Amino acid sequence: xxxxxxxxxxxxxxxxxxxxxxxxxxxxxxxxxxxxxxxxxxxxxxxxxxxxxxxxxxxxxxxxxxxxxxxxxxxxxxxxxxxxxxxxxxxxxxxxxxxxxxxxxxxxxxxxxxxxxxxxxxxxxxxxxxxxxxxxxxxxxxxxxxxxxxxxxxxxxxxxxxxxxxxxxxxxxxxxxxxxxxxxxxxxxxxxxxxxxxxxxxxxxxxxxxxxxxxxxxxxxxxxxxxxxxxxxxxxxxxxxxxxxxxxxxxxxxxxxxxxxxxxxxxxxxx
Amino acid sequence: xxxxxxxxxxxxxxxxxxxxxxxxxxxxxxxxxxxxxxxxxxxxxxxxxxxxxxxxxxxxxxxxxxxxxxxxxxxxxxxxxxxxxxxxxxxxxxxxxxxxxxxxxxxxxxxxxxxxxxxxxxxxxxxxxxxxxxxxxxxxxxxxxxxxxxxxxxxxxxxxxxxxxxxxxxxxxxxxxxxxxxxxxxxxxxxxxxxxxxxxxxxxxxxxxxxxxxxxxxxxxxxxxxxxxxxxxxxxxxxxxxxxxxxxxxxxxxxxxxxxxxxxxxxxxxx
Amino acid sequence: xxxxxxxxxxxxxxxxxxxxxxxxxxxxxxxxxxxxxxxxxxxxxxxxxxxxxxxxxxxxxxxxxxxxxxxxxxxxxxxxxxxxxxxxxxxxxxxxxxxxxxxxxxxxxxxxxxxxxxxxxxxxxxxxxxxxxxxxxxxxxxxxxxxxxxxxxxxxxxxxxxxxxxxxxxxxxxxxxxxxxxxxxxxxxxxxxxxxxxxxxxxxxxxxxxxxxxxxxxxxxxxxxxxxxxxxxxxxxxxxxxxxxxxxxxxxxxxxxxxxxxxxxxxxxxx
Numbered sequence: 001x002x003x004x005x006x007x008x009x010x011x012x013x014x015x016x017x018x019x020x021x022x023x024x025x026x027x028x029x030x031x032x033x034x035x036x037x038x039x040x041x042x043x044x045x046x047x048x049x050x051x052x053x054x055x056x057x058x059x060x061x062x063x064x065x066x067x068x069x070x071x072x073x074x075x076x077x078x079x080x081x082x083x084x085x086x087x088x089x090x091x092x093x094x095x096x097x098x099x100x101x102x103x104x105x106x107x108x109x110x111x112x113x114x115x116x117x118x119x120x121x122x123x124x125x126x127x128x129x130x131x132x133x134x135x136x137x138x139x140x141x142x143x144x145x146x147x148x149x150x151x152x153x154x155x156x157x158x159x160x161x162x163x164x165x166x167x168x169x170x171x172x173x174x175x176x177x178x179x180x181x182x183x184x185x186x187x188x189x190x191x192x193x194x195x196x197x198x199x200x201x202x203x204x205x206x207x208x209x210x211x212x213x214x215x216x217x218x219x220x221x222x223x224x225x226x227x228x229x230x231x232x233x234x235x236x237x238x239x240x241x242x243x244x245x246x247x248x249x250x251x252x253x254x255x256x257x258x259x260x261x262x263x264x265x266x267x268x269x270x271x
Numbered sequence: 272x273x274x275x276x277x278x279x280x281x282x283x284x285x286x287x288x289x290x291x292x293x294x295x296x297x298x299x300x301x302x303x304x305x306x307x308x309x310x311x312x313x314x315x316x317x318x319x320x321x322x323x324x325x326x327x328x329x330x331x332x333x334x335x336x337x338x339x340x341x342x343x344x345x346x347x348x349x350x351x352x353x354x355x356x357x358x359x360x361x362x363x364x365x366x367x368x369x370x371x372x373x374x375x376x377x378x379x380x381x382x383x384x385x386x387x388x389x390x391x392x393x394x395x396x397x398x399x400x401x402x403x404x405x406x407x408x409x410x411x412x413x414x415x416x417x418x419x420x421x422x423x424x425x426x427x428x429x430x431x432x433x434x435x436x437x438x439x440x441x442x443x444x445x446x447x448x449x450x451x452x453x454x455x456x457x458x459x460x461x462x463x464x465x466x467x468x469x470x471x472x473x474x475x476x477x478x479x480x481x482x483x484x485x486x487x488x489x490x491x492x493x494x495x496x497x498x499x500x501x502x503x504x505x506x507x508x509x510x511x512x513x514x515x516x517x518x519x520x521x522x523x524x525x526x527x528x529x530x531x532x533x534x535x536x537x538x539x540x541x542x
Numbered sequence: 543x544x545x546x547x548x549x550x551x552x553x554x555x556x557x558x559x560x561x562x563x564x565x566x567x568x569x570x571x572x573x574x575x576x577x578x579x580x581x582x583x584x585x586x587x588x589x590x591x592x593x594x595x596x597x598x599x600x601x602x603x604x605x606x607x608x609x610x611x612x613x614x615x616x617x618x619x620x621x622x623x624x625x626x627x628x629x630x631x632x633x634x635x636x637x638x639x640x641x642x643x644x645x646x647x648x649x650x651x652x653x654x655x656x657x658x659x660x661x662x663x664x665x666x667x668x669x670x671x672x673x674x675x676x677x678x679x680x681x682x683x684x685x686x687x688x689x690x691x692x693x694x695x696x697x698x699x700x701x702x703x704x705x706x707x708x709x710x711x712x713x714x715x716x717x718x719x720x721x722x723x724x725x726x727x728x729x730x731x732x733x734x735x736x737x738x739x740x741x742x743x744x745x746x747x748x749x750x751x752x753x754x755x756x757x758x759x760x761x762x763x764x765x766x767x768x769x770x771x772x773x774x775x776x777x778x779x780x781x782x783x784x785x786x787x788x789x790x791x792x793x794x795x796x797x798x799x800x801x802x803x804x805x806x807x808x809x810x811x812x813x
Contacts (some may be wrong), residue, residue: 015583017583020600028603028604031604034298034302038295061295062298072792075767076770128767128779129781133782185286185506186284186315204309224399226345228346238398239398276569289790303594306564307569324559331571455558457555467611496617508670511671521587
């Protein structure tokens, strides 16, 4: 049987060899396993951005092994885990710091989980600073091949896995108080409200929306796509994950509004 | 039969998961298709740089499916297309904004083309902002497998495809007025004149060339390679695509001369 | 027989198509060869960083062909080589400028070597500026397939290969004078001393270490991992290659201490 595909997401960046060495470890153990790099550009140590990006990407990936490493606590007491989701026979491998939690929620939760400390699948010597190479990648490779989840580590209660907390948006009749979930490489800011959060008729295509960020207020137009507003103009749109996002056509919304992750943004449509 | 290889070029960058999610979509549809990432570092929205880089790369790629996405007009009226080149059985998939045109010209033009709007190969739900994931990647995957071009969309006149316009260099007896086609990551500026544009004997290896850019004038030497001039010195050389390029050994020509894409550069050899 | 895997390391960066075109050349020649990108983020022209990163990565890669291109002298007199290591049946392909030397030393030295100038495996036309595409990638692809090393070029004396010189640390009873080998993308500085360079008892987990860099002095703590010190605090740790490294938890050691490659750093434990 062919090995299962492995998707790989991290904050390792592309300047260093960290992601490449993990790919090499996988190829050493399971030469035919296909590695699909989702991104290694998660902001350093941003567990939350990693969790959101992973959860948004999963529906577009083939079921298999999902390796994810954003791990500010590497070498500390945080657990390393492999988790079988309740649906779709997907196994997630990574630190137990919330990184995997949003993807798991979207798949009906965790069905089985093991603690990878002392995993027989790990490399012989495990350093304190590079669990991607020494622990997570080899476990992912073995699980992509013939390795069984129960053999990867010690069984733990799936209910004990760390969940991530996202700020809650507040919806009022005339406005929504949203938050910046993360900012992409183009400076678009993903918000934590879907377009249908607003009462009927308040947010229709073409509507003006008053946007109040921490540092600046602007007027944006709710449109389908970037080309629907002029160059340099702000738009509010349903992004590819189904949430509202704030952008500037051929510009950077984050740059212009001074936005950062977690910032509160007040949206008042038709004001 | 094994699926055909898919080359992939875009301006998605490496910070975000956009290219990775497209790779995941391809792997979901055609697990054995090999994806060859050419680059995702095309300057954002620079259709022309994308077109030039794609055309230069194609001779070095295996015939197959060539997925290219630099798409400032995503979600607008611009067409999405798949195009069979007249030669070498290569199929290009991307927006109809000129991005594919230079590669097609080099392959004898377009033989057949289809409009992908409403393609049966697309994902079930197509967003307005991420056609790479929802439309182009799945079409490329299907065409790499058993999918036929005529089944990918509605036939259109290959003559109706958008062509890209490049500035024309002007050659005089004593000088050439060239343009910066694009600037690579090292700051080298590719120009739109080949070395043999000059009358015989005017541009021979070792010749001094007076270079007049918009903001500065310098003397460069026409040499074979970077190591032929001292560190920090300017050189003019035949780049790997066969055009003249302006560089600085262990430095950045674009930085030192304040060059940007499209800038006029006057070259006077032996002056 | 399946082709052997090819690892690929370079300073080509991810902005341009250079690495991608090399991958395409390999896929054109040996469609089933697996390419494992180690990194293309070596600092431009930094042969030494490339040599160190390659040597550190090799133990984690599957034996095969190891393509490495950091080549400031491309097109000059420097030789292009393919080298069989004495151990593990690994073949290295790249410029003979020291880039391959540290990895070879770790594998018992070079057993056989060929000069690739005029290699029958090269592309038909070899430019002066892009040997990665025209020479190294096609040679690597052929060697991954049925190509024999002796057919790749003209035999040369393995003893004539260029070695790289690293600065030597100096160890005293009360301190060590180390050097910055290279700085990773997070600003951590790898030093050229292992933890056991110090006399017994002087460097134990938890020890304070006085660190004197060129521009600043600081106190660091020798710990296992980043999370063992507070945010913004300096640490000295055994990095994933087994050397000491200087870091700042959730910060950049290089940024804070003004470190650059080759800088001298004086470490006085327990002072």
